[in-house]
Every structure is written in structure tokens, then in C-alpha cells.
Amino acid sequence: MKTQTLHLTQRKACHPGGLSPRLANCHPEVLRGISESSHVRDPWEYLGTTALWSVLVAFTLLAGGCSNLDGTAARWTGPTAAAPVATETWSYNQRDGTILKTPHYQVHTTITDPEVIKRLPQVLEGAYAQYQSFAAAAPPNAKPMKCYVFSRRSEWADFTSRHTGADAAVYLQITRGGYTIGDWFVSYYVGENATYSVAAHEGWHQYVARHFKGRLPPFLEEGTACMFENVRFPSELPRWDLSLNPNRALGLRNAIENKKLWPLDKLVTMHAGDVVQLPGDKIEAFYAQDWAFARFLWEYNNGQYRPAFKKMLGEIAAGTVYDPTGSMRRAVAAWSPAGVQPMLEHYLGKPLKDVETEYQQFIRNVAYEQFGHQWVAKAS
Numbered sequence: 293m294k295t296q297t298l299h300l301t302q303r304k305a306c307h308p309g310g311l312s313p314r315l316a317n318c319h320p321e322v323l324r325g326i327s328e329s330s331h332v333r334d335p336w337e338y339l340g341t342t343a344l345w346s347v348l349v350a351f352t353l354l355a356g357g358c359s360n361l362d363g364t365a366a367r368w369t370g371p372t373a374a375a376p377v378a379t380e381t382w383s384y385n386q387r388d389g390t391i392l393k394t395p396h397y398q399v400h401t402t403i404t405d406p407e408v409i410k411r412l413p414q415v416l417e418g419a420y421a422q423y424q425s426f427a428a429a430a431p432p433n434a435k436p437m438k439c440y441v442f443s444r445r446s447e448w449a450d451f452t453s454r455h456t457g458a459d460a461a462v463y464l465q466i467t468r469g470g471y472t473i474g475d476w477f478v479s480y481y482v483g484e485n486a487t488y489s490v491a492a493h494e495g496w497h498q499y500v501a502r503h504f505k506g507r508l509p510p511f512l513e514e515g516t517a518c519m520f521e522n523v524r525f526p527s528e529l530p531r532w533d534l535s536l537n538p539n540r541a542l543g544l545r546n547a548i549e550n551k552k553l554w555p556l557d558k559l560v561t562m563h564a565g566d567v568v569q570l571p572g573d574k575i576e577a578f579y580a581q582d583w584a585f586a587r588f589l590w591e592y593n594n595g596q597y598r599p600a601f602k603k604m605l606g607e608i609a610a611g612t613v614y615d616p617t618g619s620m621r622r623a624v625a626a627w628s629p630a631g632v633q634p635m636l637e638h639y640l641g642k643p644l645k646d647v648e649t650e651y652q653q654f655i656r657n658v659a660y661e662q663f664g665h666q667w668v669a670k671a672s
């Protein structure tokens with residue numbers, strides 16, 4: 293089974309069946325990418341699937357002492373203390389539930405597993421701190437962001453039908469996962485780790501919707517969201533290493549080997565609506581490459597582009613981003629995909645074709661030399 297997520301940043305603009313990706317206010321994600329394999333408690337669970345040979349190759353490299361697999365153990369970060377959580381009773385369709393109130397979130401849930409009730413708000417608050425350090429937000433808005441995490445798909449489907457109008461037809465196609473509308477998200481329990489991963493991914497969309505005046509290029513918003521998916525609990529508090537996402541690394545490797553890679557000049561213009569109808573391997577490639585590009589901006593060549601990436605994020609958030617089309621400075625406006633390439637070239641200081649040469653080198657490193665590390669790195 294695959295976990296799917298879907299998010300709309302402005303639901304009025306979405307037209308199921310007649311989706312207009314150029315508006316980019318609709319983000320119909322039908323992800324093969326956020327699959328259960330990215331959320332497995334133990335990567336060994338994934339063995340026995342098509343990944344087996346790839347993992348074995350990677351472990352062969354590991355056994356050979358590949359030096360590229362070393363030196364990343366100290367990158368796990370997370371909260372040093374649990375966020376305060378107040379609880380209130382809630383109910384949905386006569387089913388008892390709970391509202392988990394934290395400084396930035398109101399999590400409405402019908403999940404009763406005490407472990408999940410304890411950890412889910414810590415995932416969201418921990419992820420919020422990750423988002424903040426990644427892209428500093430404007431002064432905090434005191435209004436908490438709403439999340440609905442149901443214990444059963446049937447409750448989620450009922451809620452979705454009642455609250456998303458005509459767009460429900462799109463959302464209800466999700467067979468496993470959730471979606472974000474504006475600054476609230478709705479999901480249901482899909483296994484403990486997968487539920488946390490979906491929350492951390494959707495939380496980035498919430499954060500951007502709440503705090504950014506301008507539009508983050510859709511492919512880059514997705515790629516960044518994917519960087520937060522790999523949540524681990526080595527103890528009572530969540531941990532992230534933004535370089536790690538084994539499932540995305542596998543998706544990248546599959547895309548390379550099956551010759552499904554999108555050219556970078558095409559990828560940067562894309563929006564989830566462009567791939568929603570395509571075969572799963574093209575969708576998987578889209579998200580894996582988005583993830584790899586966000587990582588590339590963050591850490592290529594010891595962070596060569598990180599200052600430029602941070603500057604760009606800050607100026608998008610402030611609504612002052614460089615964009616010759618002028619369409620990216622307000623998230624509510626229709627956007628011009630043609631603005632993304634000149635925007636990237638402006639901040640990175642070189643033509644995109646030169647960036648692509650480096651990107652191609654980077655993704656092959658992720659998919660091969662670093663592949664084993666993605667699977668064996670232990671959170672601390």
C-alpha cells in the first residue's frame with residue numbers, strides 16, 4: 293500500500309476533473325513517494341520488496357568500508373524538552389476524541405493509542421522548530437493551526453465530504469494518507485511512523501501557507517516538505533536528520549535506473565497537478581527529484597548554495613522575491629511557471645544548465661554512494 297497526500301493552498305481554486313495546475317493553488321499529490329517504506333520502524337522491514345537488490349548492493353558497499361558513508365552521525369536534531377500539551381475532550385460522529393493543544397497546534401484526533409496521543413503533538417511541535425530553523429518565519433501568529441488526525445479512514449472520509457465541498461471528489465481518491473488545505477491538514481492513522489511522517493510533511497505546507505507572503509515554487513515546496521518526513525524516536529522526543537529519507541533515495545535510484553528522471557528545466561516549472569494523472573513511476577520521480585533538489589540547495593558541496601537558498605526563502609516569505617514575471621510575490625495570485633528558472637538563476641548565480649550538471653552529480657551520489665547510509669543511519 294502507498295500513502296498519499298494531497299494539499300490545496302486555496303481550495304476555491306481547485307476544480308476536480310478540470311484541474312488547472314497553472315493556478316497552482318491546487319496541489320493534488322497522489323504520492324507513491326510518501327509510502328509506507330519511508331515510515332517503517334525498521335528499514336529491514338522493507339527487505340523482500342523490489343528494494344532488496346539495491347539494499348544488498350548498498351550493504352556490500354558498506355562492508356567495503358566506503359568512506360562516504362561516514363561522518364553524518366551528528367546531524368540529528370530535535371527538541372530538548374517536551375512541548376506542553378493540554379487536552380480537551382472532543383467527539384466526532386458520536387466517537388470520543390481529544391483535542392491536543394500545543395503552542396502552535398490544535399490537533400483534533402479520534403486516535404486513542406496513548407503512545408500516539410503522547411507523540412503526535414511532540415512531532416508537530418518538533419517539526420515546527422525544524423521549519424523555523426530552516427526558514428525563519430514572521431513573528432509567530434498566536435492562532436494555532438488546526439489538524440485533524442482520525443483513527444479510521446471512514447471518519448476521515450466523512451469529514452472530508454462535509455468540509456471540502458466539490459473538492460472532496462479529489463481527496464477521496466486518496467487511499468492512504470492525508471491532505472492540507474490552507475493552514476490545516478486532515479489525515480488518518482496509517483501506522484505509527486507513517487502517521488508522524490505525513491504530519492511532518494503536511495506541517496511544512498501549513499507553515500508555508502501561514503507564514504509566507506509569496507509562493508515557494510511548487511516543486512521546491514514539495515521537495516522541502518519531503519525533507520521533514522523521516523521522523524525518528526530514539527527516546528521520548530522526535531529527531532530529524534534533514535539529509536535522510538531512505539524512501540526518497542530509493543525513488544531517486546529507481547528513477548535513474550528506469551530512465552524516468554525529469555530534466556531540471558522541466559522539473560522546476562512543475563506542480564503536483566502536472567503529474568497527478570501520470571504513471572506512478574513518473575510521480576515517484578517527481579517527488580524524489582524535488583526532495584533531492586531541496587537537499588542539493590541545502591547541502592551540495594558543503595552547503596555552497598545554502599546561503600542563497602536561505603535568502604531566497606526569506607524573500608519569498610517576505611513577498612519580495614526576485615521574479616521577472618512578478619507572479620511569485622503573492623501566494624494568492626496565479627503564478628507563471630516561467631518565473632522559476634530566472635528566480636533560481638538569480639539566487640544561485642549561474643545558468644540552470646550549469647546547476648543541472650552539479651545536480652546530476654549530486655543525485656547520483658545520493659542514489660549510490662550515500663544510499664546505504666540512508667538505510668542504516670541510527671537516530672541519536
Ligand SMILES: [Zn+2]
Nearest residue numbers: 299321514517
Ligand atoms: Zn506535499
